[in-house]
Amino acid sequence: xxxxxxxxxxxxxxxxxxxxxxxxxxxxxxxxxxxxxxxxxxxxxxxxxxxxxxxxxxxxxxxxxxxxxxxxxxxxxxxxxxxxxxxxxxxxxxxxxxxxxxxxxxxxxxxxxxxxxxxxxxxxxxxxxxxxxxxxxxxxxxxxxxxxxxxxxxxxxxxxxxxxxxxxxxxxxxxxxxxxxxxxxxxxxxxxxxxxxxxxxxxxxxxxxxxxxxxxxxxxxxxxxxxxxxxxxxxxxxxxxxxxxxxxxxxxxxxxxxxxxxxxxxxxxxxxxxxxxxxxxxxxxxxxxxxxxxxxxxxxxxxxxxxxxxxxxxxxxxxxxxxxx
Numbered sequence: 001x002x003x004x005x006x007x008x009x010x011x012x013x014x015x016x017x018x019x020x021x022x023x024x025x026x027x028x029x030x031x032x033x034x035x036x037x038x039x040x041x042x043x044x045x046x047x048x049x050x051x052x053x054x055x056x057x058x059x060x061x062x063x064x065x066x067x068x069x070x071x072x073x074x075x076x077x078x079x080x081x082x083x084x085x086x087x088x089x090x091x092x093x094x095x096x097x098x099x100x101x102x103x104x105x106x107x108x109x110x111x112x113x114x115x116x117x118x119x120x121x122x123x124x125x126x127x128x129x130x131x132x133x134x135x136x137x138x139x140x141x142x143x144x145x146x147x148x149x150x151x152x153x154x155x156x157x158x159x160x161x162x163x164x165x166x167x168x169x170x171x172x173x174x175x176x177x178x179x180x181x182x183x184x185x186x187x188x189x190x191x192x193x194x195x196x197x198x199x200x201x202x203x204x205x206x207x208x209x210x211x212x213x214x215x216x217x218x219x220x221x222x223x224x225x226x227x228x229x230x231x232x233x234x235x236x237x238x239x240x241x242x243x244x245x246x247x248x249x250x251x252x253x254x255x256x257x258x259x260x261x262x263x264x265x266x267x268x269x270x271x272x273x274x275x276x277x278x279x280x281x282x283x284x285x286x287x288x289x290x291x292x293x294x295x296x297x298x299x300x301x302x303x304x305x306x307x308x309x310x311x312x313x314x315x316x317x318x319x320x321x322x323x324x325x
Contacts, residue, residue, distance in 0.1 A: 004184035008072055010207055011178075013305055015069035015090040016298030024060045024068075024082065028234040030200065032227070033085035035065045035093075041224050042088025043200040043231075043244075045176040047077035048150075054078055065090055072179065080179035084201060091203050094266070096220060097259045099249035108134050109240035113172070113198050113217040116248060120170070120194075127164050129186060130174030130199070131155055133237050158182070165189035175201035175218075187212045200244065206259040207309045209251040216251060219244040257313045264306045271299040 019035040026046055034041045060068065060082070069090070071083035102112040111134050114121075121142045128135060131148040138144055145164050148155040156164070165171060171190040175197050177183040187195065194214050202218030221227055227243025235242060249255070274296040281290045290296070 007184060007211060010205065010305060011072055011087050011203060012066075012069055013298070013302040014203070014205065015066055015087045016295060016302055017065055017090050017093070018292065018295060019065045019090065019093070021061055021063050021065055021068060021086070023228070024085075025228065025232050026054075026078065026082070027231040029236040030231040030239060031081050031085045032231050033065070033068070033082070033089045034224070034228070035086070035089040040089050040093035041221055041227070042085045042090070042092055043219070043227075044081045044084035044088065044179060045174075045199065045201050047081055047180075049077060051078065075181070077180065080181075084179040084203075088201070088203055091205070092221065094204075095262070096204055096247065097206065097216075097249045098255065099216075099247040101220065102246040102248065104240050104245035108137070109245075110237040111135065111137070112240070112246050113196065113248065114138055116217075116246075117170070117196070124169040125167060126170045126172070127161075127168040127190075127193075128172045129158075129161070129177065130172075161186060161189055166192060168193040171195045172217075173197050173213075175199045175203070178203070184211070198246075200239065204249075206251065206256040206263065207305075209253070209256045209313070210309060213251055216249045217246055218249075220247050253313045257310065260306060260310045260313065264303065264310065267299055267303045267306060271296065271303060274299060 021033060022036050023034040025032045029046055031044045031046045032041060065086045068086035069083050071079040072087060074080050074083070102116055104112065110132060114135070118141065124142050126142045126144050128144065128146045131146055131152060135146060136154065145160070146155045147158055147160055147164070149158050151157050165186065166189055168190065171193045173186055173190065173195060176199060177186055178201065191212050195212055196215040196217050197208060197213045198217035200219045202216055204216065204218055208216060221244050223243040227239055230239050230242040274292055277292060278290040278296060
């Protein structure tokens with residue numbers, strides 16, 4: 001498996017932006033970051049840990065999104081959660097991949113992903129990381145095991161992952177495993193299964209294919225204002241009826257290549273724009289460092305990593321003669 005640290009560096013690559021935090025809300029269930037620029041928003045599941053004081057409360061609005069994103073390397077759960085929401089706010093400012101939009105109507109809209117995959121799951125050994133309210137309704141349709149950090153009736157503890165994931169046919173992995181740092185190991189254990197990374201915390205990244213993820217089941221924000229108010233008022237599954245819907249993207253080598261090509265093109269355009277602005281800056285006689293120099297450096301880093309991710313996909317694609325016709 002790719003080095004786990006590289007995964008978190010990859011997340012930071014995608015948060016190279018001069019955007020600042022407009023609003024940061026840590027709700028009962030969801031943390032939401034709204035950033036300037038393209039007015040994008042990002043979600044992450046709140047830690048769910050009782051705490052009386054966060055030393056930085058009230059100081060985050062107006063800060064650079066990149067400053068908050070850097071907390072993704074922290075082990076303190078609230079910092080890591082804020083970072084994940086900030087990173088997703090940057091990623092969500094870019095176009096989403098070609099994906100299937102799921103119906104978000106009805107009482108069980110939060111389970112739309114399981115309904116979508118249900119024909120493939122019949123009588124299969126299915127492991128779900130994270131307890132999704134209402135998941136019990138599928139108990140008789142598959143051999144279902146639910147792993148949960150705080151188990152409730154019928155759930156198994158997280159430690160069962162070492163025993164169950166290697167033999168699973170399908171694994172549905174909550175993206176909240178990213179900020180809590182369990183994602184690399186869980187993805188590795190699920191290497192033999194079809195793996196779906198799911199939830200509002202999902203970052204839309206084509207390179208997740210390199211980490212053994214077969215499908216992304218993330219969200220598209222359809223009504224930012226409704227989402228904010230629902231999450232701020234303690235909304236859990238209600239956000240699926242109030243402001244967002246699930247989308248599913250399959251991460252095959254072909255689809256990931258197409259997605260990466262577009263991101264490479266966008267990154268090259270950004271690099272050219274910043275380079276021209278830097279040349280104009282120094283041509284105007286300024287002797288201080290170009291103000292957006294850091295963004296240019298970040299674009300170079302992101303481009304190098306995008307190229308590195310594209311090459312193995314191209315090698316895999318080119319090794320199949322029929323795909324080149």
